[in-house]
Amino acid sequence: MASTEPSDSIEKGKVVSIHYTLRNDAGEVLDSSGGREPLDYLHGSGNIVPGLEQSLLGRRVGAKFTVDVSPSLGFGERDPRGVQRVPRSSFPKDADVKAGERFTASGPDGEEMALWITEVEGDEVTVDFNHPLAGETLHFEVHVTGVRAASKDEIAHGHPHGPHGHHHHHEH
Numbered sequence: 743m744a745s746t747e748p749s750d751s752i753e754k755g756k757v758v759s760i761h762y763t764l765r766n767d768a769g770e771v772l773d774s775s776g777g778r779e780p781l782d783y784l785h786g787s788g789n790i791v792p793g794l795e796q797s798l799l800g801r802r803v804g805a806k807f808t809v810d811v812s813p814s815l816g817f818g819e820r821d822p823r824g825v826q827r828v829p830r831s832s833f834p835k836d837a838d839v840k841a842g843e844r845f846t847a848s849g850p851d852g853e854e855m856a857l858w859i860t861e862v863e864g865d866e867v868t869v870d871f872n873h874p875l876a877g878e879t880l881h882f883e884v885h886v887t888g889v890r891a892a893s894k895d896e897i898a899h900g901h902p903h904g905p906h907g908h909h910h911h912h913e914h
């Protein structure tokens with residue numbers, strides 16, 4: 743281990759566990775870790791929305807706080823050009839093509855881009871490259887339940903590997 747004094751506050755290279763509740767402007771709960779394991783993320787790697795990540799910097803285990811995140815620091819502003827109509831045949835034959843399903847497509851530079859199906863009408867599929875929460879101000883209630891140093895593998899991969907150190911490959 744490094745000989746430098748270990749810090750227990752949240753900074754780049756720490757795996758952080760949080761319980762959270764996410765509400766919209768109307769106060770409706772959109773997502774919550776309640777009843778589940780806390781969410782683990784690697785700080786400084788963009789695993790969570792920027793506004794939430796920034797609000798966690800320097801916090802310690804036990805911290806409880808609320809933060810309001812603007813769309814630009816959340817899931818982005820809505821871009822009307824993100825809504826497109828494509829034929830059913832542009833999806834793999836065995837794909838589950840229905841409203842609400844998330845897919846990835848290759849962007850112009852070969853990068854992965856997420857898209858969500860919003861409507862299916864016969865052979866015509868309406869997709870939206872905007873995140874379903876784009877344009878929303880996000881209201882988070884957060885409880886920090888764990889902070890630890892990330893392993894080398896976790897830093898290299900840019901995400902945490904779970905409490906038992908197993909490496910699970912999953913879509914991010």
Ligand code: ZN
Pocket residue numbers: 899901903909910
């Ligand atoms: Zn990994």
